[in-house]
Amino acid sequence: MPPPGLRPPPANWPWAVVAASLLLMIMGNGTLFVLTVSLKPIAETFDWPREVPSLAYGLASFGAGLGAIYLSHLSERIGMLPVLLFGSTMIGTGCILASFTAAPWQLYAAYGLCIGLLGNAAMISPLMANATRWFDRRRGLAIAIVASGQSGAGTLWPPFIRLMNDWYGWRTTFLYYGILCLAVMLPLTLVFRRGPPDDAPPLTTASGEAAKPARVLGWPSWAVQGTLCAAIMGCCIAMAMPITHMVAFATDLGHPAARGAEVLSTMLAASIVSRLVSGLLADRIGGLRTLLIGSTIQATMLTVLAFTESLLSLYFVAALFGIGYGGIIPMYAFAVREYFPVRGIARRIAIVMFFGLLAMAIGSWTGGYVYDQTGSYRAAFLVGAAANLCNLVLLVLLVSRTRLFPAPAAA
Numbered sequence: 001m002p003p004p005g006l007r008p009p010p011a012n013w014p015w016a017v018v019a020a021s022l023l024l025m026i027m028g029n030g031t032l033f034v035l036t037v038s039l040k041p042i043a044e045t046f047d048w049p050r051e052v053p054s055l056a057y058g059l060a061s062f063g064a065g066l067g068a069i070y071l072s073h074l075s076e077r078i079g080m081l082p083v084l085l086f087g088s089t090m091i092g093t094g095c096i097l098a099s100f101t102a103a104p105w106q107l108y109a110a111y112g113l114c115i116g117l118l119g120n121a122a123m124i125s126p127l128m129a130n131a132t133r134w135f136d137r138r139r140g141l142a143i144a145i146v147a148s149g150q151s152g153a154g155t156l157w158p159p160f161i162r163l164m165n166d167w168y169g170w171r172t173t174f175l176y177y178g179i180l181c182l183a184v185m186l187p188l189t190l191v192f193r194r195g196p197p198d199d200a201p202p203l204t205t206a207s208g209e210a211a212k213p214a215r216v217l218g219w220p221s222w223a224v225q226g227t228l229c230a231a232i233m234g235c236c237i238a239m240a241m242p243i244t245h246m247v248a249f250a251t252d253l254g255h256p257a258a259r260g261a262e263v264l265s266t267m268l269a270a271s272i273v274s275r276l277v278s279g280l281l282a283d284r285i286g287g288l289r290t291l292l293i294g295s296t297i298q299a300t301m302l303t304v305l306a307f308t309e310s311l312l313s314l315y316f317v318a319a320l321f322g323i324g325y326g327g328i329i330p331m332y333a334f335a336v337r338e339y340f341p342v343r344g345i346a347r348r349i350a351i352v353m354f355f356g357l358l359a360m361a362i363g364s365w366t367g368g369y370v371y372d373q374t375g376s377y378r379a380a381f382l383v384g385a386a387a388n389l390c391n392l393v394l395l396v397l398l399v400s401r402t403r404l405f406p407a408p409a410a411a
Helices: 013-037 039-046 051-078 080-098 104-117 124-132 139-168 170-193 221-252 257-285 287-305 311-326 328-339 345-374 378-402
Strands: none
Touching: 013 039, 013 051, 013 080, 013 104, 013 124, 013 139, 013 170, 013 221, 013 257, 039 051, 039 170, 039 221, 051 080, 051 104, 051 124, 051 221, 051 345, 080 104, 080 124, 080 170, 124 139, 124 328, 124 345, 139 170, 139 221, 139 257, 139 328, 221 257, 221 287, 221 311, 221 328, 221 345, 221 378, 257 287, 257 311, 257 328, 287 311, 287 328, 287 378, 311 328, 328 345, 345 378
């Protein structure tokens, strides 16, 4: 809620919120790419299996999803500003602490606790949920822009992180990035001193009792939300593997680390375009149909990636994979906002995103584990593709229900 006496926001304030959300996502998610680009150097420094830094990435994803369930709810009660101030501080602090890593548990604590549970938990789900509440028209585009911060981080940071690692080593890279997060993110949170304009009273019956959630797509609301949670797990297990392991995968094929970082950036740059296009498309055909298109492309290209070896082919397949996966995450938030009432929407989105981030953690760890067992990423990518096929089955089921039960006119 905005502070008492605060003047109404300017007409363009919602887009200022979107812009600030985008920049916060770019900085907060950048911590994950500091780790992915540094995955191999960290493992080599301590003679650890790649499973160790992969698990740190997974814990950060899991922590972000778990913490967001509470922090999203808290942001609706006390406003976004204090939640984002706290999260931004923890992200910068966690990255600085990671620079002093000497044992696996220290890396796990820095990423799982500080950067994940207490840091990015305040960013991903709360920021997307907050964006849905500022818009009735162009909601899909607004969510897509905010969610593009994840891909924007992957496009912007890997080449710089790789250079910093080459020049100063991974420890100094972590330290400098943490300081940069504090310097950039804390001032940006001031944009959120105003709350969204759609704060509605709790839904109640005529007798004053709390109303039960309406049926969604002809099913109990919990069944639809549960199906979305299961679906996002299938696609995010597949999604996490190339994101976490692309640089290591490319170097294993004999390509320089610089080229591997460029392949990762190419994939994420393509995903930015995909997210913006998917947002525009969702405003026309709905979130679930848009989600099904992106997930189909992702499953196909991950299968192709498992058998790709040449550098030129890597660039091409990575770009197509990015086009597929780019629009997936924001479309889950869009679909929840499309079919469920606004009251409590932040927590509903956070619950779905928790399962997505849990799946990202599983996919990241699985990629490292399967590599350690087989010495190749091919089997890992095929496991991810199989999980993606399960996701497609659930999405087809939900899309088939939309023909009989369209979204409410005023979602």
